[in-house]
Amino acid sequence: MDKSQDALVLLRQIIRATDMQDKEISRCTGLTLPQLMIMQTLRMSAPLSTGELAKEITLTQATVTSILDRLEKKNLISRERGTEDKRKVWVNLTQEGLELIKGAPTPQQDLFSRRFDDMQGWEQSMVISALERVAFMLDAQHLDAAPMLDIGQLDRPDTGLKK
Template sequence: MARHEDVLIALRQIIRATDLYSRKLSKVSGLTSPQLLIMQAISAHGEITMGDLANEVSLSQATITTILDRLEKRELVERKRGEQDKRRVYAHLTPAGDDIIDQAPTPLQDEFIERFDRLEDWEQSLILSSLQRVAAMMNAGDIDASPVLDLGAIDRAQPAVDMSSRREREANSFSKTDQK
């Protein structure tokens, strides 16, 4: 087998593992990875402002607001204005949100981070530079991303499950960019 085929297989395995985790998370908790990440951050702080939450999970405040809107509709999160400073809005979990957090599987990136942290510094640097190079080779170096192993848009309602139509949409968008 050619070396490039081994690389493509490894990339596909990473994508597949991420997809399988997203499906499992959705089935068990009805959440997406970003929703779980946000709920875990809120749980860790008890209550947190939108700005602090955005910084904590490396997402924009607009994305946080969109995700919190969905979580609020499901009565998993509540937002309230500050007692002393009415301009500040705090998010906290509802009892139903606490229950979901208790039942949800460990985020995929947590397991990865735990294993990555056990590697020697040189090995971590090698992996990082290799993945940055791969991202650049796939014209993905400038794509905005958060440190969440998940497929699809960060602020979507549920994980993408129809991968064939997704691939078709992506192929069409790539061909349109190539024509420009």
């Protein structure tokens, strides 16, 4: 097998691992990865405003609002309008939401971040450089992307596998 085939196999392994984890999260929780990430962020830092939450997980406020709508319908989060500033909406986990994420699998980007942070600075730079080159080779450098290993649209409806 030539080197380009080796590279394509590695890319496919990354894509498959991401897809498999997406299915595992959905099977265990009934949530998408972005929904789980929002809930985990709220678990650590709630209450947060919608804007603060969007900045924290590097998604647009519109995307976060769409995801929050779905989580609220499932009674996993609650939103409360601010008392001093009525424009601010504060988001919290409900008890049901807290219980759900206690048993959720650890997202791959958490494992990746820990392992990446353990690398030497020069190794980190090499990985970033190689990934930038791959993104360029796939003509993907212009695509907007959040720092999460997930496929598809981030504010897509959940699969509803677990209710």
